[in-house]
Amino acid sequence: MQIRETTIDDAENIKEVYLQAFDNSEAHIISDFAINLLNENHPVEIISLVAIENDEIVGHTALSPVFLENTYEHFGYILAPLAVSPKFQNNKIGSSLIKYGLDAIANRGAFIVFVYGDHKYYSRFGFELDLAKNFIPPYTLKFPEGWHALKINSADFPEGGTLNCVDSLNDPNLW
Numbered sequence: 001m002q003i004r005e006t007t008i009d010d011a012e013n014i015k016e017v018y019l020q021a022f023d024n025s026e027a028h029i030i031s032d033f034a035i036n037l038l039n040e041n042h043p044v045e046i047i048s049l050v051a052i053e054n055d056e057i058v059g060h061t062a063l064s065p066v067f068l069e070n071t072y073e074h075f076g077y078i079l080a081p082l083a084v085s086p087k088f089q090n091n092k093i094g095s096s097l098i099k100y101g102l103d104a105i106a107n108r109g110a111f112i113v114f115v116y117g118d119h120k121y122y123s124r125f126g127f128e129l130d131l132a133k134n135f136i137p138p139y140t141l142k143f144p145e146g147w148h149a150l151k152i153n154s155a156d157f158p159e160g161g162t163l164n165c166v167d168s169l170n171d172p173n174l175w
């Protein structure tokens with residue numbers, strides 16, 4: 001399995017990964033989100049990664065920048081979305097994508113990385129509920145118990161505040 005940065009030519013294959021991995025009403029919302037991120041032009045680079053197995057795209061994730069609403073300080077990223085094609089799941093592809101993404105952030109400096117998802121899964125990578133609780137997402141969370149954060153490298157981080165995200169995340173259905 002290899003991991004590389006995404007290109008715009010990967011869009012259809014990435015969409016297919018999400019449509020297969022989420023077999024419910026969320027599938028289209030999340031696959032559209034993944035494609036919107038690919039097309040988004042933001043001054044801070046969005047990190048978008050695919051996992052390849054035998055020339056086939058079998059997993060994807062992205063990390064996009066987050067800012068404090070009042071100061072627009074770029075102090076973090078959010079890891080979203082994430083999916084692995086069902087027949088390739090449970091082979092550490094999701095874990096590898098997360099670790100590769102967190103290493104890429106570590107090379108950029110000191111940041112807080114947020115994630116919104118299953119505690120049992122994301123706690124494996126060091127994501128904590130306590131660290132996230134003073135950071136208010138741009139929309140009300142349907143599952144507040146899924147709101148996590150992780151510090152990458154040390155710095156004088158803000159202790160809380162309201163977050164601004166990239167345009168692709170400005171959709172209440174994603175929260």
Ligand SMILES: CC(C)(COP(=O)(O)OP(=O)(O)OC[C@H]1O[C@@H](n2cnc3c(N)ncnc32)[C@H](O)[C@@H]1OP(=O)(O)O)[C@@H](O)C(=O)NCCC(=O)NCCS
Pocket residue numbers: 021022082083084085088089090091092093094095096116117118120121
């Ligand atoms: C979640 C997902 C990305 C994990 O990818 P993966 O490559 O299968 O994961 P890994 O192989 O790295 O890890 C597998 C382990 O995570 C566990 N796991 C997978 N999904 C989990 C979840 N939602 N909650 C808790 N544990 C989960 C597996 O049971 C397995 O446990 P084990 O190591 O004890 O056997 C993948 O299952 C997926 O695409 N699911 C559907 C979409 C989704 O839920 N995306 C995440 C949104 S927050």
